[in-house]
Amino acid sequence: MNMIQKNLIKKSAKLDIADLKWILHESSNCLSCFEPPCQQNCPAEIPIPEFIRSLQSGNVGYAAKIIRDANPLAAICGAVCPEEVFCQSQCTRGKMDNPIRIRELHSFATSQEGYIPPVSASSDAKVAIIGAGPAGLACATKLAEKGIKSVVYEKSKRIGGVPSSSIPEFRLSDEIISLDIEYTKRFGIEFRLNTKIDDPEELFDEFDAIFIATGLAQPVETQIPNSNLSQVIPSLDFLEKARASNINEIKTKRVVIVGGGNVSLDVAASAMEHGASEVILLYRRGLAEMRVWQSELDAAFKRSVVISYLTAPVRYIEESGRLTGVECIRTRLTSERDTSGRRKPESIPGTEFVIPADIVIEAIGLNSDYKREITAFPDYTTSIQGIFSGGDWAKGEGTIVEAVRDGKSAAEAICNYLRVKKI
Amino acid sequence: MILSSSRLRSRFLGVELENPFILSAGPSTDELDITRAGLDAGWAGVILKTTSLPTTDVDLVYPMMSSFNNGDDILGMGNIDLISIYHLEEIVKRISILKSEYPGKMIAASIMSDSREGWQTLVRALKDADVDLIECSFSCPQGNVGEDPGKMLAQSVSATEKVAGWVKEAAEELPVLIKITPQVTDIVAIAGAILKSKCDGITASNSIPALMGIDIDSLTPIPQVDGYSTYSGLSGGAIKPITLRTIAEISRNFTDATISGNGGISNWRDSVEVLAVGASNIQICTAVMLHGFGIIEDLTSGLDNYLIEKGFNSVTELVGKALPKLVSHEQLPRHQVRSAVIKEKCIGCGRCYISCRDGGHIAIKWDSVNRLPDIDEEKCVGCGLCLLVQPVDGCLSLKRVD
Numbered sequence: 047m048n049m050i051q052k053n054l055i056k057k058s059a060k061l062d063i064a065d066l067k068w069i070l071h072e073s074s075n076c077l078s079c080f081e082p083p084c085q086q087n088c089p090a091e092i093p094i095p096e097f098i099r100s101l102q103s104g105n106v107g108y109a110a111k112i113i114r115d116a117n118p119l120a121a122i123c124g125a126v127c128p129e130e131v132f133c134q135s136q137c138t139r140g141k142m143d144n145p146i147r148i149r150e151l152h153s154f155a156t157s158q159e160g161y162i163p164p165v166s167a168s169s170d171a172k173v174a175i176i177g178a179g180p181a182g183l184a185c186a187t188k189l190a191e192k193g194i195k196s197v198v199y200e201k202s203k204r205i206g207g208v209p210s211s212s213i214p215e216f217r218l219s220d221e222i223i224s225l226d227i228e229y230t231k232r233f234g235i236e237f238r239l240n241t242k243i244d245d246p247e248e249l250f251d252e253f254d255a256i257f258i259a260t261g262l263a264q265p266v267e268t269q270i271p272n273s274n275l276s277q278v279i280p281s282l283d284f285l286e287k288a289r290a291s292n293i294n295e296i297k298t299k300r301v302v303i304v305g306g307g308n309v310s311l312d313v314a315a316s317a318m319e320h321g322a323s324e325v326i327l328l329y330r331r332g333l334a335e336m337r338v339w340q341s342e343l344d345a346a347f348k349r350s351v352v353i354s355y356l357t358a359p360v361r362y363i364e365e366s367g368r369l370t371g372v373e374c375i376r377t378r379l380t381s382e383r384d385t386s387g388r389r390k391p392e393s394i395p396g397t398e399f400v401i402p403a404d405i406v407i408e409a410i411g412l413n414s415d416y417k418r419e420i421t422a423f424p425d426y427t428t429s430i431q432g433i434f435s436g437g438d439w440a441k442g443e444g445t446i447v448e449a450v451r452d453g454k455s456a457a458e459a460i461c462n463y464l465r466v467k468k469i
Numbered sequence: 470m471i472l473s474s475s476r477l478r479s480r481f482l483g484v485e486l487e488n489p490f491i492l493s494a495g496p497s498t499d500e501l502d503i504t505r506a507g508l509d510a511g512w513a514g515v516i517l518k519t520t521s522l523p524t525t526d527v528d529l530v531y532p533m534m535s536s537f538n539n540g541d542d543i544l545g546m547g548n549i550d551l552i553s554i555y556h557l558e559e560i561v562k563r564i565s566i567l568k569s570e571y572p573g574k575m576i577a578a579s580i581m582s583d584s585r586e587g588w589q590t591l592v593r594a595l596k597d598a599d600v601d602l603i604e605c606s607f608s609c610p611q612g613n614v615g616e617d618p619g620k621m622l623a624q625s626v627s628a629t630e631k632v633a634g635w636v637k638e639a640a641e642e643l644p645v646l647i648k649i650t651p652q653v654t655d656i657v658a659i660a661g662a663i664l665k666s667k668c669d670g671i672t673a674s675n676s677i678p679a680l681m682g683i684d685i686d687s688l689t690p691i692p693q694v695d696g697y698s699t700y701s702g703l704s705g706g707a708i709k710p711i712t713l714r715t716i717a718e719i720s721r722n723f724t725d726a727t728i729s730g731n732g733g734i735s736n737w738r739d740s741v742e743v744l745a746v747g748a749s750n751i752q753i754c755t756a757v758m759l760h761g762f763g764i765i766e767d768l769t770s771g772l773d774n775y776l777i778e779k780g781f782n783s784v785t786e787l788v789g790k791a792l793p794k795l796v797s798h799e800q801l802p803r804h805q806v807r808s809a810v811i812k813e814k815c816i817g818c819g820r821c822y823i824s825c826r827d828g829g830h831i832a833i834k835w836d837s838v839n840r841l842p843d844i845d846e847e848k849c850v851g852c853g854l855c856l857l858v859q860p861v862d863g864c865l866s867l868k869r870v871d
Contacts, residue, residue, distance in 0.1 A: 080819025
């Protein structure tokens with residue numbers, strides 16, 4: 047092992063020389079672009095060429111620090127952030143040969159992160175954050191960096207939100223999640239778990255500003271006949287149980303999934319992982335229309351998930367109160383486009399057929415079940431003065447790194463608000 | 470497998486060479502069997518590692534090899550080796566053996582001594598063994614055991630002329646090469662001294678005294694010998710530009726000088742360059758130590774293909790071909806040149822913008838929206854820095870504007 051390779055290892059980790067060589071080689075391919083497009087396409091605005099340059103020089107501690115400064119959820123994003131839609135998709139090097147594998151370099155740097163000293167709040171202002179997910183955690187840490195104390199309310203017993211409740215374990219381990227949670231705890235942030243806030247405005251008694259970041263928890267209903275059967279499960283329920291490993295009932299079962307997005311692929315791969323005998327994902331359009339990440343498709347195909355394209359569910363078949371199958375119909379794509387720009391599917395009459403199934407999991411999206419009477423604005427304020435918002439609750443289903451961006455930006459907005467109010 | 474061809478053959482100081490590639494004095498020519506393997510592989514000749522009289526104490530230390538790298542690539546190799554542990558008697562024996570086993574090859578010896586008597590004893594014994602050529606090491610970077618301790622012989626013009634004269638006096642018709650160091654104030658003066666001495670040619674040039682690095686963990690210089698270190702002789706690709714300058718400078722000043730090229734030549738392309746500035750043939754050591762004798766096939770076939778492609782009938786025709794275009798700085802033509810962005814090839818990295826902004830003339834404008842650099846013709850002086858950092862060939866060019 048040479049000097050630079052030695053310098054790259056700050057923490058004991060399962061790394062061999064081949065890994066270190068790869069990291070140095072990949073880092074050396076970075077062009078260090080001016081106004082780097084990778085960074086411009088990172089919602090957390092991680093200074094990507096800077097951290098890569100530090101990796102290349104063996105200055106791994108600094109590489110980890112600048113990633114962490116930009117993204118308080120550095121470990122989680124290093125594991126699951128879809129680089130193919132963000133940083134890496136815009137890498138200039140891709141115009142020469144291959145884009146830099148930025149997320150993997152980020153993940154390595156973060157894995158070697160050193161000790162981070164605690165920060166304590168110095169301001170009298172107090173902010174309440176509703177929801178301990180990525181947006182809430184990012185907001186709380188950025189407020190703490192500015193000396194503002196916050197209390198994070200979380201209705202469940204767990205800190206972390208979507209990453210720790212519904213992303214499959216095979217994609218994101220508890221170990222990785224805890225790195226980020228431990229990081230936020232260094233800021234002296236107070237967590238009040240198992241606490242649901244029904245009326246955010248009541249918090250004004252104790253707090254100067256409030257940040258709503260509850261995420262989405264209400265499944266979109268499919269309107270498919272017989273969807274009230276107990277063997278028809280919403281995706282979020284399934285994923286939460288799967289993450290907690292309480293999911294014996296799926297073993298050796300035939301599972302049909304209704305969906306087509308990333309969450310449906312998570313559900314499908316997870317069902318196979320938990321012992322389903324077969325998993326068929328119904329999608330009413332073709333592979334080209336699927337708005338999913340390659341990593342999600344790979345994870346599903348690796349687990350022998352079958353995707354039935356151009357197939358729409360018509361009704362769930364019930365016998366003696368139990369689900370026995372899904373009646374489907376073949377579809378074709380018309381020339382008409384929907385609002386997403388994709389060709390609209392239409393059913394082909396007379397092509398009905400039945401897929402036998404023991405369990406159906408519906409994964410067609412999530413809505414908010416929280417305080418819809420409050421309106422969120424793009425500048426992170428809301429229709430109520432002093433209440434701010436971000437993440438999926440404010441903007442609809444997005445990625446973790448976008449929630450981080452919202453948390454960071456909302457923290458800025460809250461600071462400005464407190465400054466103007468002279469609190 | 471080319472190894473030899475009518476184009477590659479040449480005569481060097483009366484010795485026939487089947488191709489211009491010779492194994493230089495070093496580890497690859499220090500054991501009889503290794504030397505044989507090199508000749509069997511197709512090398513045109515060998516210069517056995519520098520020998521001495523039995524009175525010379527060769528006190529080696531280990532480890533002796535080090536390198537400095539960029540990633541996995543060795544840019545330069547360093548050694549703290551000394552001359553051969555085999556003294557004159559053994560080398561004389563080997564010369565006879567190799568001469569009889571390899572009649573078509575050049576079998577040469579390298580020598581080093583510290584007195585007129587010593588140099589001349591070495592020469593006479595080797596001459597009796599019918600050696601093809603003698604090379605004198607005036608430039609071992611690990612120190613000279615000669616006239617002026619602590620200084621290489623070839624760093625002194627007068628010592629060079631005097632000692633080279635002694636050698637030639639004893640060698641008579643036997644051709645003598647003097648191996649010099651590039652680390653001198655005036656290489657022309659040294660070369661002049663050698664020509665004056667009537668020696669037949671110059672080997673330009675030896676490895677260069679260098680400190681290979683410092684282990685920043687222990688703050689110990691490299692290579693480490695029980696916690697201590699010393700200066701190494703730097704060789705390999707890193708020194709090729711110095712070798713080229715040394716040979717070119719001698720050739721420009723002495724058109725009749727005979728030069729054997731040595732120092733940092735790693736492949737046939739390097740050898741074309743060294744021949745083009747005036748060397749008659751090529752000596753290689755480091756590249757063989759790193760990659761083995763087998764590189765001779767690529768060296769010979771690469772050079773032969775190059776000669777065919779460029780219409781040269783023999784390697785001799787290539788010698789010095791680049792020299793007419795080498796002039797002094799004040800003789801260079803003064804034209805106005807400007808950079809130009811070739812938009813179709815630009816990938817929008819902005820490296821040219823950064824380099825010009827921070828190390829040039831702030832002569833590149835940047836269009837953030839389209840990620841496109843644009844040359845400010847008023848400010849651009851045509852320094853060419855932007856072309857050095859271009860990631861794709863041809864995204865920038867220099868054009869004459871006067």
